Amino acid sequence: MARRRTTLKDVAEEVGVHTSTVSRALNPETRHFIRPEVAERILAVSERLNYRPNAAAYSLRTNKTRIIGVVIPDIANPVFPPIIRGIEDVLSERGYLAILVNSEPHNARHGAVLDALQSRGVDGLIMASLELGDSIIRGMIDDGLPAVTVNRRAEDADVPSVTNDEDQGMRLILEHLKALGHTRVANLAGPQSISTGKERFEAFRRHARAMGFDTSEDLVVFSQRLNEAEGERCAAELLDALSGFTAIVASNDRLAVGAISLLRRRGIACPAEMSVTGFNDMPMVDRFEPPLTTVRVQQYEVGRLAASMLMKRLDGGELEPSEEHIVVPVELVVRASTARVR
Amino acid sequence: MARRRTTLKDVAEEVGVHTSTVSRALNPETRHFIRPEVAERILAVSERLNYRPNAAAYSLRTNKTRIIGVVIPDIANPVFPPIIRGIEDVLSERGYLAILVNSEPHNARHGAVLDALQSRGVDGLIMASLELGDSIIRGMIDDGLPAVTVNRRAEDADVPSVTNDEDQGMRLILEHLKALGHTRVANLAGPQSISTGKERFEAFRRHARAMGFDTSEDLVVFSQRLNEAEGERCAAELLDALSGFTAIVASNDRLAVGAISLLRRRGIACPAEMSVTGFNDMPMVDRFEPPLTTVRVQQYEVGRLAASMLMKRLDGGELEPSEEHIVVPVELVVRASTARVR
DNA sequence: CGCGCCGGTGCAAACGATTGCATTGTCGGC
């Protein structure tokens, strides 16, 4: 019944030594200062009394919490769970814990959430939620808080990042569509306030031009958010505004899924009459109707890398310039939402 | 550049009062002890110096961390993100933060993970990951750590829980199948070491009998895990062992999805030749082929309720007996994986 | 045989907040 937790002092008294001796014996780094037989007794007793170090006291003294803040827009977005799992796996291997916070809706929570994390004294930050031009994160980094971004990147080149090869992904998609005979494809682009949205859009434009696609300005529509409803809305906008295009390249899977729903509602067959591509290869999109052609990004791996990167920085290692920004390769996975143009 | 954080003492010196005065002025509960104009000056200065209380010191003194441990099997399982979002939303409203840990693979991590949480001094625990007969959690509760389970429940009736109405869900499914003319349906049951698996299986048996379904023992197969591969394996086992049944009632959506994959591979049409039902209504299953008939559970709401419950206990409120175990209503959502028997 | 060194421990001061109690000053009542 809520009996007091056992402390260093309890162990020390039981063994008949000073607390500092116990502390040293329990820490592998300093254990060699202590005579082996004493250390052994201490280990045994602390085991028997079920001693657990008090993390608050440790933190107060050392200024380390062994806690990492993980900030994502919305855990309910299927893109993020694998990333988080990757992060959590490497953190826990290293004895760190993750505090998870959702930052959406952005304006309301972003600042407050980061405040709370900072106040808790997290040792570092992994940000999956970050808009271009965000200044709060800058402030925290200036305060000396190690941070890395994952999936997205910041404007400042000096905040380390792990991202996917957006450029390559877009190239693969366009090559694929070209091989299928498409020449006029629309781009359902993501918000330009987010690095992925911007990079994918720019990659689309660059490669489309290079490959000789029709590059009229009006073949692109920008979404405000990254969900299915917005995908529907934007697809409708495209269809209403123009015709003659045979494929829609969406900035991510959720937009693509929304677009496909709209096509179905309008009686336009996908892929027979209109090809649609996604980006991310979220879990389960292979089971959709039609199974989605998309770009597979290594979510889990990206999460692991970001966490490893942060760990390295916390170990005091400066990152090599080549390690500051890791971009992870992607691959095209062709399923059934794309087809040869008629 | 990592300048020292400002402390109570800094503020006190700047204002020309004692730290205790600052402490009181900053705490709304004790602010009335302080003369309004002094309090105001303190507020202003602490704002200007960007004062953030040191959570470690606070915790050390008060034995509260305002952190809740959230233990789930695997965040990558689509059932959990909405729950977590629900939890996180109410926690953050109350100034609490969530530490998230994945406990799978179970044997390897369960104990270690809970140790880490306890050592961090979390104020409470929300467990979505819990097997019947688990003793570790018992120990923690006996140590006085408030805990609630979500989605699953413990064997001990005295650990509060928020769960779904499994019984009602199964009844709705069987009624639906009966109305479609099915009389011989197989049960792809979940692991019996988990409360949901067990309850759904028992509900199936009870209602199947009551409604006059064929209740041969061999019409049920127990899965070891709750994923698609296992769904495929178990469905294969059923098909190989017997015939003449016209529907498969799976214990959850992932098993159902696996079963459908297997049916397709064997050239058995779903739902024309075999109806399949799921349970949970995970995000996106409405977009599968065929769209899945399943039971909608209110994941987000369940998460919110569990967190609220825990908050209430932390506020010192004993729970009314009627609040100890909340079961949230479910509803049947009929889509296209079930059809009238031929 | 004496001195210095060093391996093994103990001592005590932090870390930054909270909080019961002591202290001061003011004012009202008689």
Next chain:
DNA sequence: GCCGACAATGCAATCGTTTGCACCGGCGCG
């Protein structure tokens, strides 16, 4: 004009660790 009460603030202990430094005994070496 004095005393008691009360409002406002200061004092200092405390939470459980870590860690620089002091201490002590024994041993090796000259």
